[in-house]
Amino acid sequence: MVNVLRFNDVTYLRNRRPILNGINWTVEDSQRWVILGPNGAGKTTLLKLATANDYPTTGTVDVLEKRLGRVDIFELRNRLGFVSSATARRIPANEIVRDLVLTAAYSVEGRWNEHYDDIDVRQAERILAEWDLGNLADNTFGTLSDGERKRALIARAVMTDPEVLLLDEPSASLDLGARERMLQMLSGFAQSPSSPAMIMVTHHVEEVPPGFTHVLMLRDGQIQAAGPIADTLTAENLEATFGMPFGLTVQDGRYAAIARP
Numbered sequence: 001m002v003n004v005l006r007f008n009d010v011t012y013l014r015n016r017r018p019i020l021n022g023i024n025w026t027v028e029d030s031q032r033w034v035i036l037g038p039n040g041a042g043k044t045t046l047l048k049l050a051t052a053n054d055y056p057t058t059g060t061v062d063v064l065e066k067r068l069g070r071v072d073i074f075e076l077r078n079r080l081g082f083v084s085s086a087t088a089r090r091i092p093a094n095e096i097v098r099d100l101v102l103t104a105a106y107s108v109e110g111r112w113n114e115h116y117d118d119i120d121v122r123q124a125e126r127i128l129a130e131w132d133l134g135n136l137a138d139n140t141f142g143t144l145s146d147g148e149r150k151r152a153l154i155a156r157a158v159m160t161d162p163e164v165l166l167l168d169e170p171s172a173s174l175d176l177g178a179r180e181r182m183l184q185m186l187s188g189f190a191q192s193p194s195s196p197a198m199i200m201v202t203h204h205v206e207e208v209p210p211g212f213t214h215v216l217m218l219r220d221g222q223i224q225a226a227g228p229i230a231d232t233l234t235a236e237n238l239e240a241t242f243g244m245p246f247g248l249t250v251q252d253g254r255y256a257a258i259a260r261p
């Protein structure tokens with residue numbers, strides 16, 4: 001067992017305001033975590049620390065057993081897969097989908113004159129098929145729908161065989177069909193024993209893919225609840241996290257929450 005993340009008493013202050021406060025959190029390599037919380041709770045900030053894109057004000061963050069502040073963060077980031085809405089903005093509109101995935105193995109965006117090994121080409125084709133992008137492989141990134149772009153970015157992130165895959169709101173802004181397709185794929189990926197640890201931020205319990213094992217519920221920079229999803233994703237904890245009462249149902253591993261009058 002490897003601890004892919006360990007936050008020890010982490011505080012993150014901006015303008016003397018605690019954006020994260022007293023965070024203690026450990027993620028093991030077999031676990032798939034959902035981070036749930038309202039707007040402004042600190043979810044993206046938590047991911048910034050987990051992806052070695054910032055440092056805690058106090059406390060310690062270990063990523064893949066390396067302490068932030070004592071390790072070459074560029075080397076560390078190469079071992080992580082991270083997809084957020086900012087990732088999409090960095091991709092040129094004329095980038096071909098196949099190249100977008102293939103070039104991840106060579107840490108570049110935009111294909112120049114690299115020579116690609118057969119093994120990487122085969123892996124890219126397999127991943128494109130796995131994320132239902134086979135028919136779109138020759139299209140440019142700019143012509144893809146939002147849902148297709150998100151799948152393409154996840155495919156690019158998994159191309160490098162990351163040791164942890166972090167996703168910031170992968171289902172946001174998708175239509176019902178695209179969201180359900182995304183959830184099915186994330187669920188399948190989460191349930192594969194060969195997949196890396198996963199951490200996914202969302203605002204909605206309806207977007208929790210079956211197969212995710214743990215949930216961390218955040219409000220005002222503090223953990224309201226964290227642990228195995230079956231015990232932790234409860235109506236009581238949702239009320240504590242979102243500040244209003246909910247009725248919560250679970251069917252076939254899918255959650256749904258409706259506000260109680």
Ligand SMILES: Nc1ncnc2c1ncn2[C@@H]1O[C@H](COP(=O)(O)OP(=O)(O)OP(=O)(O)O)[C@@H](O)[C@H]1O
Pocket residue numbers: 014015019037038039040041042043044045046203
């Ligand atoms: N660099 C910064 N300087 C000042 N305030 C910041 C900074 N980064 C984040 N914040 C504030 O910290 C709070 C948490 O922000 P964060 O983006 O982490 O929340 P979030 O849970 O991801 O929200 P959302 O769901 O709306 O994306 C917000 O009130 C935000 O305005």
